[in-house]
Amino acid sequence: MTELLHKEFSRKSFLKGSGALIVGFSLAGAGLAARASAAAPTSAGYLPPVNEVDSWLTIGADNIVTIKTSQIEVGQGITTGLLMLAAEELDVSMSQMRHSPWDSWVLVNSGGTGGSTGIQSSAGPRLRAAAATARQALLGLASTSLGVPVSSLSVTNGVVSGGGRSVTYGELVGGKLLNAKVVATTLNPGVAPSKPISQYRLVTTSVPRVDVPDKVSGKYTYVHNVKVPGMVHGRVVRPRGQGAFGTGTKIVSIDERSIKNIPGVRIVRKGDFLGVVAEREYDAIQAAGQLKVTWQENATLPSAGNLWKQMREQDAAGLVRTNVPLNVGNVEAGLRSSAKTLSVTYHYQNGGRALIGPCCAVADVRSDSAVIFTNVQGIHTTTTAIASMLGFKPAQVRTIWYEGASSFGSAQFLAAAQAAALMSQAVSKPVRVQFMRWDEHGWDNFQAAQMTDMRGGIDANGKIVAYDYTVFAQPYSTDGFSNSPTLVEEQLRGSAAPVTGLAKADDPSAGEAYAVPNKRWTGKTMPVLNGYFRTGSLRSGGESQLAAFAAEQFVDELAYLAQMDPIDFRRRNITDERWLTTMNAVAQAAKWQPRVAASQLSNATVVTGRGYGAGRHGTAGYSAAIADVEVNRKTGKITVRHLYNSADHGLVVNPEGVENQMVGASIMGVSRALHEEVLFNKKRVTGLDWVTYPILRFQDAPKLTNVVLQRPDKLPLGAGEGPIAPVPAAIANAFFDATGVRIRHAPMTPARVRSVLKDAGKLA
Secondary structure, eight states: OOEEEEEEEHHHHHHHHHHOOOOOOOHHHHHHHHHHHSSSOOOOOOOOOOBBBBHHEEETTSSSSOOOOOOSSSSSSSHHHHHEEEEEEEEGGGGGEEEEBBBTTTOOOOSSOOTTTTTIISSSHHHHHHHHHHHHHHHHHHHHHHHHOOOGGGEEEEEEEEEEEEEEEHHHHHOOOOBOSSSSOOTTTTTTTTTOOGSSSSSSOOOOOOTTTHHHHHHOOOOOOOOOOOTTEEEEEEOOOOOOOTTTTTTEEEEEGGTTTSSTTEEETTTEEEEEESSSSHHHHHHHOOOOEEEEEEOOOGGGGGGGHHHHHHTTTTTTTEEEEEEEEEEEHHHHHOOOEEEEEEEOOOOOOSSSSOOOOEEEEEOOOOOEOOOOOOOOHHHEEEEEEOOOGGGGEEEOOOOOOOSSSSSSSSHHHHHHHHHHHHTSOOOEOOHHHHHHHHSSOBBOOEEEEEEEEEOOOOEEEEEEEEEEOOOOOOOOOSSSSOOOHHHHHHHHHOOOOOOOOOOOGGGTTTOOOEEEEEHHHHHOTTTTTOBBBSSTTHHHEEEEEHHHHHHHHHHHHOOHHHHHHHHBBBOOOHHHHHHHOOOHHTOOOOOTTOOOOOOOSSEEEEEEEEOOTTSSSSSEEEEEEEEETTTTTTTEEEEEEOOOOOOSSSSHHEEEHHHHHHHHHHHHTTOOOOOOOSSSSSOOOOTOOOOOOOOOOOOOEEEEETTTTTOOOOOOOOGGGHHHHHHHHHHHHHHHHHEEEEEEOOOHHHHHHTTTTTOO
C-alpha cells in the first residue's frame, strides 16, 4: 500500500506564519559541565552491554520512560523518531518519553550518526527489540501483581489493566532494573514479539520534533554555550587554507616575540600541532592571528583549472587504481548494435560542509581522566580517539555531547575536540576551542571532485541497449572515525596515513534504476597523496549527488536522442517498482506534461524550463525531483522557482520528520548545485569566507512541494541524504529544457552558464 502525503512551503509563507524569531541562549549547560568536570571517571566498566534491556531504557516511578541511544540530534529529528518507535512498542504516549543526556558513561553504543542509518539499521531495530522485550517483562510483572493472565491484560499510556484493576509501569519497576536479556539482536517492524504493524497508533503519524520548542525559546544549550569553571580559551594556528593532502602543516619556525604585546598568552605546540591559549577569548583570537609562523610551502595542487587534466594525465601514467564493481553483458557489443549512441563527460568540483556555526569543543583533562564536551557524530568513537591521543584508557574519558550548528558528514568536530584536549593537557586547565571561519572553510574535509565519462546507446524503440559509467575520483582520505587520521592526528604524527579506499563506482544513483542488458560501472581511484585535498563524507555529496548529476543528465540526453519525453523514456527503461512509483508520484505532484525537452525554446532574456532527476543514497530511500527554473541568459543566473521531491523510505515512522529532511536536503541540494565550489591555487585553498564560498540566500530559496510515500509493507529506509541526490541533475535537465544547451559542469555558476551559452551562441 502506498499513501501520498503532500505539503507545500515557501519562504514567504513560512516567515509570515512564524510571527517573530527569538534568538537567545541558555546557560543550562554550565551546571552540567561543572558537575561532569568534578566527577573524575573511575568506573571500571565502560560501555553498557547491548544485550540488556536496561542498557537501552529505564522506567521511572513517575511512569516516564528514558531511552539511552548514542544517535545524536543534529536537526534531522532522529530523537523524535526513536522516541516514537519505543513508545509504540511500550504503549506509552510521547509525553511520557525522554532521551537521556548524550553522555558516554550512560549511553549504550548504538553506533554513530551518519549514512541515514539511525532508524533503518543502527539504533532503530535494536531499540525496537529492547522495547518489545521490556513490554513482555512488564506484562509478566503486571500479571503477577494483578493476578491476571498476560493474555487478559491491556496497556494504555503505560497503565496495565486487567481483572478490574490496574498498575503503572512505574509502580511495577519504579526505577529498578528489569534485568531482562533482549529477545533478539534486532527486530524489524511487525516481527514478534514487537507489535503488529496493523496495531500501530503512534508510528506512521506525524509528530512535531521534540527538540524544537527549546530551540525556539532559547532554552536549548548548544556546545558553543557550554562553560566550565576555570575555563580558558584556545585557538588553533594553521596556514590560511590547506594544501594538498599529505603535505600537512609543517612548521619551519615560530617567532614567539610577535605576540609579546598580548599578556598571558601561552603557545602550545606538539609536533606540528600549534595553538594558543589565553584567559580571554579575544586575546586568543588576536594571538592566533598575530603569531608569526613560517610554514613549509608545497605547490603540489593542480590549480582549479587543471584539475581534470591532472586526472587524465595520472590515469594515462598508470597511477590510478581501477575497479569494476558491475559488468553485465557486453557493453562494447551493445554500443555497436545501438541505433544511436552518445559519449559525454561531466564534472563536479570540490565542495565543503560550510558550517554556519564553527566547530567548538571544551575539554577538561586531568592527570588520569578527561571530560570532553563536543558535537561529534560518534560519541563512543570519539571517546576512543581522545583516549588514544592522550594515552588514557577509554574508561578514563567521558564524552558529553551538545548540538552544534549543523553536521553533514565528516566535519572537523573530532579535530576541535582533539585540539581542546591537547591544549587542556598542556596548560592543566579546561580549554574551550572554537574554530574561525578560515579554519572551517579552509581546512574542511571536502567532498571529492568527480569527473564522469559516460557512454551509451539506444535502439529504435527507445530502449537503452548499452550503458557505460566511469567515475574518476578520490576516496575519503579521512572521516575521523577510521584508521585514517584527522588533521590533528596528522600534525602529531608528522605524516598522513595511506589511503586504501576506492572511488565509489557502485553508487545506486549511477544508474541502478535502469534495466540495461549491457551495463558497466568502473571506478578510477586517484592517487590521494598527490595533488588532492583532504576529503570525507558529506550529505550524499561524494557519492549519490555527484553520481546522479552525471547519470540522470545522461539518461535525459538519451531521451532527447530518442526524441522522447524524459519521464516516458524512463518508464520504458525502468522495471523496478519502487523507482517507478517514486517517479510517478513526483510527476503527478508537479502535473508533468509529456513533451520532448527543449521543444519550447524562446529568445527572451529570461527563459523557463523544467527537468527531472532521481537518486538514492546507499541503502537509504528512493528519491525523485522535478525542478522548475528560470535562466537569465544575460547574467547567467539560474533561479529554481519550484522544487518537487518525492521519497519512498519504506515504513515511515514520522512523516513530518521525513518531510523535514526533504526540505533541508532540497535547499542544500540547490545551494550545492548552483553556488558551492572550493577555490584554490597551486599552494592552498583560497575560498575562506562567504564571499569566496557562497551558499544559497534566503531570497533565492525555491517553493517546495514534498511527497512522502508511506510504505508499511516495506522496511524503513534512511531519509537524511537521499532527497538531495536528484536535485542537481533535475536543475541541469531543466536548464537544457529552458535553453537547449547542456551544462555538464557543476556548480552551475553564472560564469559557467554564460560560458556554455556563449559557446552555443545562446547568450542574450
